[in-house]
Amino acid sequence: MGFLDQIYRDAVLEHARSPRNRGALDPYSVKQEGINPSCGDELVLYLLVRDGVVEDARFAGHGCAISQASASMMTQAVKGRAIAEVETLIAHFKAMIHGKGADPSLGDLVVLEGISKLHARVKCATLAWVTLDAALAAEAAGQRAGQVSVDEGSDGSA
Amino acid sequence: MGFLDQIYRDAVLEHARSPRNRGALDPYSVKQEGINPSCGDELVLYLLVRDGVVEDARFAGHGCAISQASASMMTQAVKGRAIAEVETLIAHFKAMIHGKGADPSLGDLVVLEGISKLHARVKCATLAWVTLDAALAAEAAGQRAGQVSVDEGSDGSA
Amino acid sequence: MAIDAAARRGDFPILSRRVHDAPLVYLDSAASAQKPERVLAAVDAFYRGHYANVHRGAHTLSAEATAHYEAARVRVARFLNAPSERSVVFVRNATEGINLVAHAWGRQALHAGDEIVLTVAEHHANLVPWHLLAAERGAVIRGVPLGSDQRVDMEALAAAIGPRTKLVATFHLSNVLGVVNPVARIAELAHAVGALFLVDGAQAAPHLPIDVQALGADAYVFSGHKVGAPSGIGALWVREPLLRDWPPFLGGGEMIRTVEVDRSTYADIPMRFEAGTPAIAEAVGLHAALDYLDDLGLAAIWDHDRALARYAIGRLRALDGVTLYGPEGDDRGGIVPFNVADVHPHDVASALDARGVAVRAGHHCAQPLMRALGVRSTVRASFWLHTTRADIDLLVEAIEEVRDFFGAVA
Amino acid sequence: MAIDAAARRGDFPILSRRVHDAPLVYLDSAASAQKPERVLAAVDAFYRGHYANVHRGAHTLSAEATAHYEAARVRVARFLNAPSERSVVFVRNATEGINLVAHAWGRQALHAGDEIVLTVAEHHANLVPWHLLAAERGAVIRGVPLGSDQRVDMEALAAAIGPRTKLVATFHLSNVLGVVNPVARIAELAHAVGALFLVDGAQAAPHLPIDVQALGADAYVFSGHKVGAPSGIGALWVREPLLRDWPPFLGGGEMIRTVEVDRSTYADIPMRFEAGTPAIAEAVGLHAALDYLDDLGLAAIWDHDRALARYAIGRLRALDGVTLYGPEGDDRGGIVPFNVADVHPHDVASALDARGVAVRAGHHCAQPLMRALGVRSTVRASFWLHTTRADIDLLVEAIEEVRDFFGAVA
C-alpha cells in the first residue's frame, strides 16, 4: 500500500486518532458549521477572536481521517495568530491541496500535501479550511453563527 | 435525377399541377383541418357523408407537390364509396406508404408508393389520409369540425 | 443461459485499465455502469454515417437520424413491455423523468392538503422533486419507514395511503439496500384510492426484467447511463391515456403545433414532452445497450446478481468488524452496503481504491435512509453482469488490509 | 489565419459519405453541426479510459471523470469569456437553458401585468417557454416586428421596453435571417429599465466570437450539438450574483445540501441547477469541440461564414425565380433562406437531396418570422467551417435542375 502511505502519513493518522482541540468552545465569538454535501460529513468550528487575533479554536462534528486530521492540525496552526496571518495560511493551504506546492509557512501542515494527488479526497481536507474562511467572514460581519458547504467558494478544481 | 423520377412520377406531378376536387364544399357534413407541424403545411378536408356513403369530398389548404397530389388522388378515390370501404382504403394506403406493399384495391394510388422510400416525405403523403381518418371519426361522433396533426396516430414509423 | 461474467469482462474496454498499478475492479455499477464495446461502436458509427438533427429535415441524413431515434423509442417500449412507444418520453436521466411528472402532472393535479406517499428508502431523485412540488401546491408528504427486516414496512405503507393520497412514488430496486420493492402490491394500494403510482426504476433497469403492465405502474423512469448506455439519456414511460392529458413541461421547438409571438398550441404525445434537439446519438446508444442486455437476458442477469450478492454477503459477514446493511433473501440483488468498525467509509474507499477496487462511500443520495439505518454514510459495493467472484474475493482481501492499515481511527 | 474549408472537410468523417450515389454536400449545419474526428475521439477515449459517475465516488475513475467534467465547465466559461465557471450550468440544449431561466427566475420574479419583450424573429425555443410562463404568471408578451431591412426594428424595440418590462430575450444570430442582432445595444435598453436580458446564442456559438461581458448579457445559452459537440449537452451562463439568488428548478441528487423525507435544502451554484447524473461524456465532447473551434479561431470562422454568405447570395440572386430572404451586410452570416418560384420548399429540398445536397425546408421553428416574411416556409442552406464555394456551386446547379424538373407546380 505504498500509495496509501503517501496520503495517510503517520502524522495524519496520529492526528485522526487523537485529534487536538476537539469539542465546543465557550465563550466563542463565532460558531460556524461546515458540511460536505457529497458525503454528509459535518464540522462545527468555534473561534474566539479578540483584537484581531484568533485566541482559541476548537472543532466538533464527524468525518473521515483526513478531515479530522486536517481540522486538528488547522486549529493548532491558527491559535494565537492574527487574522491577516490566518488568511494567508488559508490561501497557502488551498494552494497546496490543489497541487500548487507547499509554502514553507505551512509548517507541519505539509504532511497533508499528498492528498492533492487524491482528487476524490481534496474536499475532505479542505472542509475545515473552507469553514474557517467562512467563520472569519461571519466574524468580520458581526455574525455569531453560520453554515457553509465545502462546494462553495470553489476555485475551479471542484 | 433517376431517384426523383421514382418519387415524382408523372401522374403525381400532374395531380400536383392540376389538383382535382380543390376548394370548399357546401353543404358538407364535416370539415376537418389537418396540419403538419414540422413544416406548417395545412389541409382542410370537406366531406359530404350521407347514409354511410362519402358522396363528395373536396380539399383546400397549402402544401407540397406530394401532399397536394396525395389529397387530389385521395378525394377522387373516396368519392362514392361506403365508409367501411374508405376505412379499408386508409389502412391500405398507410401500409403502402410505410413500405409494406401496395394492395391492388389502391388502384391509381400506387403511383405514390415510391414515397415510402423517402422517409423524410412520408408525412407529406399521409397528411390527407390522417385528416380523412380524423374526419370520419368526427363525423361518426356527430361533430362538424376538427383539427388533427399528422404526428398523431403515429404507428411507430414517425 | 447463465451469465459468464469472466467472458463478459472482455465486452467492456475500460475493464482492462489499471488503477494505482492494480487491475481495475469496478464495483460501482450502481452509481453508473461501464459501457460495452457494442454501445460505443453504435454511437460512433451513427456519428460517422447517419448523424443529423431529427424530425426536421427533408434530406436523407435527417430521415436516417430520425429513423434511428424513433427506433430507440420503440426499443425502450419493448424493454419495458409498454403497450406503445407513443408514451415513451426521452429525458436526460431518471431524475428529469421524475421532475417531468412533478411538473406536467403534479402542478395541475395537486391541491392544498393532498398527500404524497414516499418511503424513507427513496433516492433523493424521488424525494426532492416532490418537496419542491409540495411546497408550491401546499401538499403534504407522508414518509413510510422501514420494517425491522429493512424492507419497506408494508403495513405502514398501507396505513399511509388514504383518501387524500394523490401520488405514491417508490423505487423498484433500492440503490442502497439492494432489495426489490413489492411494486405490484403497492400499485394495488395506490390504485385503490385512485392515486397515481410512479416507479423509480433507475436501479431495476440494469438488473431485472421489467414489465410495466404487470407491475401496474402508471409511470416508470430509468437512466441510460446505468444500463450501459451513454450518459445524457433516460426514459420516462407513462400510461398513455394519462400522458395524453398532461400539459407541456419544457417549451420550445418540436413540441408545438402552432406558434405565434405571444401564444402557442402543442403537439401530441410523445413530442409534446420533448422540447428542443434531443439526445439523439445517446438514444442510439441506449438502443444498443438494451439490445446487449436483452441478448444476455435480464432474468439471467438477475440470477447472476443475486448469486453474487449471496456470495459477497457470506464472505463479508465472516469478517470481524464489518457491518452489513440490507435484507437477505431471494429479493436481494447485488448492491452491498457495509461499514468497517472505526474506519470512516471514505477512508475505506480510498484504501480500496489504492488496490484498484472502485467502490462508493457516502450517503448514496439517500440521506433519510442513512438516518433510518442509524449511520451517516456507508461503503457500497455494487455488481453487474461483468462482476466475478474473483472481484469479490479481491474486495474481501482489500478490506482485511484496510483494517490492518488504519487500526482504530474513529 | 483564414479558414481552409477544403482541408477542414477531412476533419469530419461523415463528409466522406455518399447520398443517392452523390457525394454529401451538407448545408444544414444550422440545424445541427457534424462532428470533427477530434470530438469523437475525445468522447470515445473518455469512455474507454476514465468513465464513472461524477461528484460522487471516492475512487480514481470517479475523480478523473469529475475532473474532466469540471474542466469542461471551465472551458465553457473561457469560450464565453465569463468571469467564472461557477455560473455555468450544463443543460441538454439551448432550449432547456431558456426553460431553466423561465422556471428558476421567472416563476418568482414575474407578476401579473409584468411584460416580456421578444422579437418576431425568435426561434420557438425563445418563445414557447415565455408563453408557458406568461400564462402562469399573468404576464404580457410584447412582440417586436422587423424593420423594412429585415433586421429587428430597433425603434419598435425601444418603444416596447417600458417600466413594466421584466425580461428582454432575443437571439444573437438569427437561425433564419442569418443576421447578427445588435445585442450590446439591446442590453442597454433592457438594463435602463432594470429588466433581465437573456441572449439565445444557439446560432452564434458556432460562428462568432462570444464575450458575454462585452455583450452585457445577464444570461446566455447555447447548444453543444450546433458547435460540433455531441447531442445531449448545452450550457447556460448567468451573471453570478443573479444566479446565486435563484431557487432550484429540477430536484434530485447532486443539487442538495441536506435531505429529509419531507424537505430539503439546496447546494450552492452551479450544482443547485444540475439535478441527477449529468451528460458527462457529452461535456467532455463539448470541451473538445470548443478546443477545435478556438484553435481555428472564431473570428476566422466568422469571416469565412460571411464571405460564403456573400458568395451564395450573389450566385442565388442571379437565378431566375429564386427569392432570397434576410438582410445583406457585414452583419450577415452563412444562413441563406430562399424559395424557388412555384415549387414548394419541401419539394426543392427533396430534389436537392437527390443530388446529395442536404438543406432544410420548413418554418425553421420560427413560425412568427415566416408570417412576418409573408411565407409559410422556405428552403434554408446553412454553412460552417467545412463549407466551400464548390459546395455552393453544387447547390446552385441543383437548384437550376429543380426548376427544370418541376416546371410550374403551385
Ligand SMILES: Cc1ncc(COP(=O)(O)O)c(C=O)c1O
Ligand atoms: C436561434 C436558435 N435558438 C434556439 C435553438 C434551439 O436549439 P436546441 O434545439 O439545440 O435547444 C435553435 C436551434 O434549433 C436556434 O437556431
Ligand SMILES: Cc1ncc(COP(=O)(O)O)c(C=O)c1O
Ligand atoms: C434508485 C435511484 N433512483 C434515481 C437515481 C437517479 O438517477 P440519475 O442520477 O441517473 O437521474 C438513482 C441513481 O443514482 C437511483 O439509484
